[in-house]
Amino acid sequence: MDLLLTNGLIVTMNREREVLAEADVLIQDGRIARLGRNIRTRGAGLRVLDVTGKVVLPGFIHGHLHACQTLFRNRADGLELLDWLRERIWPFEAGHDADSLRASADLTFAELIRSGATAALDMGTVRHYDTVFESARDCGFRLTGGKAMMDASDVPTGLHESTEASLAESLALLERWHGTHGGRLRYAFAPRFVLSCTEKLLKEVARLAREKGVRIHTHASENRTECDVVRERVGRDNIAYFHELGLTGPHVTLAHCVWPTEEERGLLRDSRTVVCHCPGSNLKLASGIAPVPELLDAGVTVCLGADGAPCNNNLDMFVEMRLAALLHKPRVGPRGMPPERVLEMATLGGARALGLEAEVGSLEEGKRADITVVDLSDLHSTPSDPRDVLSPLVYSAQSRDVVHVLIDGKLVLKDRVLLTLDAASVASSARQHAGRIASRTRR
Amino acid sequence: MDLLLTNGLIVTMNREREVLAEADVLIQDGRIARLGRNIRTRGAGLRVLDVTGKVVLPGFIHGHLHACQTLFRNRADGLELLDWLRERIWPFEAGHDADSLRASADLTFAELIRSGATAALDMGTVRHYDTVFESARDCGFRLTGGKAMMDASDVPTGLHESTEASLAESLALLERWHGTHGGRLRYAFAPRFVLSCTEKLLKEVARLAREKGVRIHTHASENRTECDVVRERVGRDNIAYFHELGLTGPHVTLAHCVWPTEEERGLLRDSRTVVCHCPGSNLKLASGIAPVPELLDAGVTVCLGADGAPCNNNLDMFVEMRLAALLHKPRVGPRGMPPERVLEMATLGGARALGLEAEVGSLEEGKRADITVVDLSDLHSTPSDPRDVLSPLVYSAQSRDVVHVLIDGKLVLKDRVLLTLDAASVASSARQHAGRIASRTRR
Numbered sequence: 019m020d021l022l023l024t025n026g027l028i029v030t031m032n033r034e035r036e037v038l039a040e041a042d043v044l045i046q047d048g049r050i051a052r053l054g055r056n057i058r059t060r061g062a063g064l065r066v067l068d069v070t071g072k073v074v075l076p077g078f079i080h081g082h083l084h085a086c087q088t089l090f091r092n093r094a095d096g097l098e099l100l101d102w103l104r105e106r107i108w109p110f111e112a113g114h115d116a117d118s119l120r121a122s123a124d125l126t127f128a129e130l131i132r133s134g135a136t137a138a139l140d141m142g143t144v145r146h147y148d149t150v151f152e153s154a155r156d157c158g159f160r161l162t163g164g165k166a167m168m169d170a171s172d173v174p175t176g177l178h179e180s181t182e183a184s185l186a187e188s189l190a191l192l193e194r195w196h197g198t199h200g201g202r203l204r205y206a207f208a209p210r211f212v213l214s215c216t217e218k219l220l221k222e223v224a225r226l227a228r229e230k231g232v233r234i235h236t237h238a239s240e241n242r243t244e245c246d247v248v249r250e251r252v253g254r255d256n257i258a259y260f261h262e263l264g265l266t267g268p269h270v271t272l273a274h275c276v277w278p279t280e281e282e283r284g285l286l287r288d289s290r291t292v293v294c295h296c297p298g299s300n301l302k303l304a305s306g307i308a309p310v311p312e313l314l315d316a317g318v319t320v321c322l323g324a325d326g327a328p329c330n331n332n333l334d335m336f337v338e339m340r341l342a343a344l345l346h347k348p349r350v351g352p353r354g355m356p357p358e359r360v361l362e363m364a365t366l367g368g369a370r371a372l373g374l375e376a377e378v379g380s381l382e383e384g385k386r387a388d389i390t391v392v393d394l395s396d397l398h399s400t401p402s403d404p405r406d407v408l409s410p411l412v413y414s415a416q417s418r419d420v421v422h423v424l425i426d427g428k429l430v431l432k433d434r435v436l437l438t439l440d441a442a443s444v445a446s447s448a449r450q451h452a453g454r455i456a457s458r459t460r461r
Numbered sequence: 462m463d464l465l466l467t468n469g470l471i472v473t474m475n476r477e478r479e480v481l482a483e484a485d486v487l488i489q490d491g492r493i494a495r496l497g498r499n500i501r502t503r504g505a506g507l508r509v510l511d512v513t514g515k516v517v518l519p520g521f522i523h524g525h526l527h528a529c530q531t532l533f534r535n536r537a538d539g540l541e542l543l544d545w546l547r548e549r550i551w552p553f554e555a556g557h558d559a560d561s562l563r564a565s566a567d568l569t570f571a572e573l574i575r576s577g578a579t580a581a582l583d584m585g586t587v588r589h590y591d592t593v594f595e596s597a598r599d600c601g602f603r604l605t606g607g608k609a610m611m612d613a614s615d616v617p618t619g620l621h622e623s624t625e626a627s628l629a630e631s632l633a634l635l636e637r638w639h640g641t642h643g644g645r646l647r648y649a650f651a652p653r654f655v656l657s658c659t660e661k662l663l664k665e666v667a668r669l670a671r672e673k674g675v676r677i678h679t680h681a682s683e684n685r686t687e688c689d690v691v692r693e694r695v696g697r698d699n700i701a702y703f704h705e706l707g708l709t710g711p712h713v714t715l716a717h718c719v720w721p722t723e724e725e726r727g728l729l730r731d732s733r734t735v736v737c738h739c740p741g742s743n744l745k746l747a748s749g750i751a752p753v754p755e756l757l758d759a760g761v762t763v764c765l766g767a768d769g770a771p772c773n774n775n776l777d778m779f780v781e782m783r784l785a786a787l788l789h790k791p792r793v794g795p796r797g798m799p800p801e802r803v804l805e806m807a808t809l810g811g812a813r814a815l816g817l818e819a820e821v822g823s824l825e826e827g828k829r830a831d832i833t834v835v836d837l838s839d840l841h842s843t844p845s846d847p848r849d850v851l852s853p854l855v856y857s858a859q860s861r862d863v864v865h866v867l868i869d870g871k872l873v874l875k876d877r878v879l880l881t882l883d884a885a886s887v888a889s890s891a892r893q894h895a896g897r898i899a900s901r902t903r904r
Binding site (some may be wrong): 098 | 746800
């Protein structure tokens with residue numbers, strides 16, 4: 019059925035960054051058919067959604083996420099990256115079965131949709147990644163994801179896999195899911211990070227990704243100790259090492275990049291690799307503050323992501339946008355990271371992280387109708403300057419302001435109510451499975 | 462009427478930091494009469510509020526706030542402190558009349574109550590401070606506040622006042638409001654900051670505060686340029702200068718203290734001066750990151766505050782708590798600023814900032830019933846470790862989770878609805894007055 023959003027304030031994020039007042043969006047076959055003032059249409063099959071006074075913007079896109087970890091929210095405080103992984107996250111992940119992973123994914127997509135996100139680049143745990151795709155398939159979320167690849171000899175038993183098994187399972191998932199559901203579900207190879215992968219695996223992933231035309235999603239230079247250990251193990255810096263192995267390029271998304279060297283900044287720019295800034299996670303794990311304004315100034319593509327619930331502890335683009343806008347200002351000045359730059363990271367940047375910049379990330383005719391409708395009239399955003407909708411969106415809005423969300427033109431949140439997931443049963447199932455895994459791992 | 466909260470998870474913040482499961486709170490005459498399991502009471506005049514499964518905690522207390530600036534939210538981005546004041550905030554403040562200030566105060570208290578705050582230490586603009594007290598009087602908020610004092614020769618015309626007039630108006634407000642409404646409204650002298658005050662005024666404020674037994678509330682060492690100008694003007698560092706003039710002590714709250722010298726840290730500790738950490742504001746104005754874990758380790762009392770809406774842009778203790786918990790970790794490690802420390806700042810610390818530690822800040826028998834009830838079962842806080850309620854409160858909860866708020870035992874928010882303010886008319890009035898002031902000042 020066609021859908022017409024009427025009389026909204028449309029933040030297009032098109033090339034001219036137009037903001038259209040009192041404008042309509044006509045959605046046909048999951049795409050934006052027309053966009054502008056006074057769109058008149060005929061036909062019996064038209065549904066109208068009045069969005070008078072509300073802000074209509076491209077759905078947020080998280081460029082780095084771990085849906086499998088959402089069950090471990092609020093259970094992994096006070097640790098730096100490597101301890102956090104070894105003491106909590108890996109044992110928890112090893113405790114997942116298909117059912118618990120499904121519960122974790124359902125909770126993830128429910129929270130993401132409620133906070134205005136329509137797409138994400140996700141890294142799974144080693145096993146059961148089908149269930150994450152199944153969850154996204156069923157709730158209508160736009161997912162690019164892949165199982166974590168962990169074949170290094172010191173990966174703990176519960177997660178360790180052979181190089182061959184890791185590649186075979188990744189390829190099988192790719193075959194089953196990549197490009198399905200109208201292209202809404204896509205595969206991305208996810209070698210976890212240098213320290214969990216053999217060089218053989220990384221090289222083979224680099225080759226296969228090019229051959230199959232899919233993305234690579236991994237972590238780089240998140241934590242200083244990690245950077246030291248990487249340097250010790252492979253004899254060079256993390257991003258430089260990836261570059262040498264073929265793990266850079268516009269089809270690669272590197273999460274974090276908190277500690278890139280001067281040379282690596284150039285590599286990121288020249289190779290057009292996408293960097294995902296995760297400010298909340300980088301603070302919580304005491305990793306540091308990524309030089310994001312500097313990377314952007316150098317011409318690097320940067321997007322935003324919440325990372326995992328246990329290192330955040332929200333999965334909320336409003337929280338990350340606000341933090342990204344504020345965090346760098348003491349270093350680069352009050353005009354550093356203005357709202358327009360931050361919103362670009364959360365929309366167009368995310369689209370690039372998923373390799374979907376031709377399809378989503380802005381509201382333009384022909385693009386897929388991934389749309390978030392926000393009400394900026396609540397007390398905490400009042401008043402605002404009617405000439406500037408971006409400032410309240412980034413500095414004062416909260417996820418509670420998200421009213422409607424559409425993905426592929428389908429309403430998945432309407433009047434703040436999830437339509438494709440039942441919030442109460444999602445929460446209850448998440449609690450049960452989390453409790454079970456925690457008691458199994460004695461946490 | 463007596464009120465009984467039943468079956469909650471009570472975060473007492475008492476000396477032992479007890480958390481009581483399935484416990485009740487009996488409120489009589491605005492105070493906590495009893496607190497514990499299975500409280501049985503008789504009498505016709507008892508109202509019962511079932512808070513099963515919810516978290517009951519002391520209402521949040523902002524240690525530094527500018528209710529007069531809430532109308533200027535989202536209208537002062539991209540500026541450092543001194544430019545922000547001169548180019549935006551002072552012209553805006555000078556544009557206030559009594560009606561617009563009332564609108565600003567109503568909006569402030571509405572947002573504060575909705576986000577679980579029950580008290581604040583507020584600094585007004587130079588004029589019309591009666592209306593801020595009137596607003597707090599009418600909505601039931603616990604306010605300690607005072608008019609801004611600005612008698613230095615380079616204060617702009619619209620705000621400048623003589624030393625005598627500043628003192629006289631402050632004293633008149635003190636007479637009219639201090640200790641009224643059962644002690645809920647209290648006066649605090651508010652010399653704005655070194656650069657807006659003559660030394661004569663500061664000395665007189667120091668003397669009068671001791672004589673009258675009221676607090677002093679001012680800003681110190683917020684911005685490096687400001688610190689330089691202060692040093693140039695008065696020949697010493699900001700906090701050291703205040704100390705010399707008698708503007709330190711347990712009855713003094715200094716906002717910010719982002720740049721205290723080693724010597725000044727000792728002065729703050731030894732004089733038992735209260736420091737208010739405003740992490741959101743300090744980032745937005747590019748002021749820096751206050752050395753809060755270090756101050757706390759040194760024994761300084763530190764509380765939390767949202768500062769003003771135009772430099773935040775929320776007035777939301779959940780936002781500040783999360784930020785305070787995360788922001789310092791890259792510097793001091795992942796165990797720096799744990800949830801218990803942050804929650805203490807937001808409750809007991811705030812009580813000290815208002816000089817009300819005997820009355821509020823924790824849930825204990827005999828203390829005033831300033832209580833916030835939070836529902837941690839929503840998706841963005843799910844799951845959580847049932848043994849640890851503080852982690853979700855600080856890291857994942859949001860102000861949307863606040864269900865009920867009581868001040869002096871009176872419900873001011875019930876089932877998320879404001880009872881003493883009408884949200885829609887508060888917002889509409891705020892918009893009108895903000896538009897008027899902005900157009901008057903050509904912003």
